[in-house]
Amino acid sequence: GExxxxxxxxxxxxxxxxxxxxxxxxxxxxxxxxxKQEPGAGLQLLTYIFSNMDMKxxxxxxxxxxxxxxHLSLRIADTQTGDSAIYFCAERGRDSNYQLIxxxxxxxxxxx
Amino acid sequence: xxxxxxxxxxxxxxxxxxKSLKCEQHMGHRAMYWYKQKAKKPPELMFVYSYEKxxxxxxxxxxFSPECPNSSLLNLHLHAxxxxxxxxxxxxxxxxxxxxxxFFGQGxxxxxx
Numbered sequence: 640g641e642x643x644x645x646x647x648x649x650x651x652x653x654x655x656x657x658x659x660x661x662x663x664x665x666x667x668x669x670x671x672x673x674x675k676q677e678p679g680a681g682l683q684l685l686t687y688i689f690s691n692m693d694m695k696x697x698x699x700x701x702x703x704x705x706x707x708x709x710h711l712s713l714r715i716a717d718t719q720t721g722d723s724a725i726y727f728c729a730e731r732g733r734d735s736n737y738q739l740i741x742x743x744x745x746x747x748x749x750x751x
Numbered sequence: 752x753x754x755x756x757x758x759x760x761x762x763x764x765x766x767x768x769x770k771s772l773k774c775e776q777h778m779g780h781r782a783m784y785w786y787k788q789k790a791k792k793p794p795e796l797m798f799v800y801s802y803e804k805x806x807x808x809x810x811x812x813x814x815f816s817p818e819c820p821n822s823s824l825l826n827l828h829l830h831a832x833x834x835x836x837x838x839x840x841x842x843x844x845x846x847x848x849x850x851x852x853x854f855f856g857q858g859x860x861x862x863x864x
Contacts, residue, residue, distance in 0.1 A: 674855075681757075681841055682794065682855040727793055738807065739853065741793035 641665040641735050645728050645742035652750050657715040659745045661728030664709065668732035671704060672739070673713045677724045685713070685726075715747075723749050754778075757842050757856035765864055766832060772859045774825040774842030782848035783825040785817060786841040788858070794841055800825060801848040832863045 643663045651657045663671070672687040688695045688702045688711070695702045701714040711730075715722055728742040755776045764770050774783065782801050786794035799807035800819040814836075816828040825842055839860050845853040 679860075681755075681857040682843075684852055684854060687852065725791075729793075736807075737848070738796055738799070744791070744793055 641730075641732070641740045643728055643730055643740050643742040645726075645745045647743060648746050648748065650748040650750060651718050653718060653720060655718055657713075657718045657722065657747055659713045659715075659726050659728075659747065661711040661713075661742055662709055663711065663728075663730045663740070665730055665732040665734045665740065666709075667734045668709075668730045669737075670731045671702075671711050672727075672729040672731075673700075673702065674727040674729060675724045676727065676744070682727065718747075718749060720749050720751075723747060755842055755844055755854050755856035757840075757859050759859060760857065761860045761862075763862045763864060764829065764832065766834075768832075769828070769830045771829065772827040772840055772842075772861075774827075774844075774856055775823055776844040776854070777823055778844065778846075778854070779822075780844035780846050780854075781822060782845045783819065784843040784845075784853065785815075785825070785827050786843065786855075788839040788841055790839075798827075799848055806848060829861075832861075834863050837862045 645661045673685045674682045699716045703712045725744040725746050727744045729739045758773045785797040788794040797811045798817045803819045814831050818826040839858040841858045842856045843853045
């Protein structure tokens, strides 16, 4: 089946940039997503990118997509304590009948 | 309004109880979803409703029974659950079942005792 992989933890200093990486296997992937989940809360859609795009920027967030390598990244500029959360990468494609395939989530830890 | 509202926020039930989880959205979305999420894991898809009809059932045990009374409401009826069913149950909606953006509710934290 299709697979999405992420590292489980990322630790950064407050004010630095955070880069969370994700790889996927579905060559028919159409959209790729980043969701944020704070402790005890639901999932918040942060941003998404269509598979024919290389980059998308939205305020402090930059998404980069390398379709050849099936690699997606989320860069958070000027990381703040409020950015502490688990970040899930997800993709949707024909091979998954257009349902979301999720990574395991990356826990972002902010050091003061 | 991009809100998906779930009630209750927390639920504790015994293994012989019957309870229901509720989900509501007023975004005009025609696809609604139930997910189950265990601690520190990604969500697992349970059911998809498209235009109020069940389109996907991910081999979920019959002790979970979904219902979509209208295009704004989605219920999940629970009966004879097991302690391993304790989890966060998330509802989501999107314009269509293959749509770009799925919006999630805050979830119901279910504990089966």
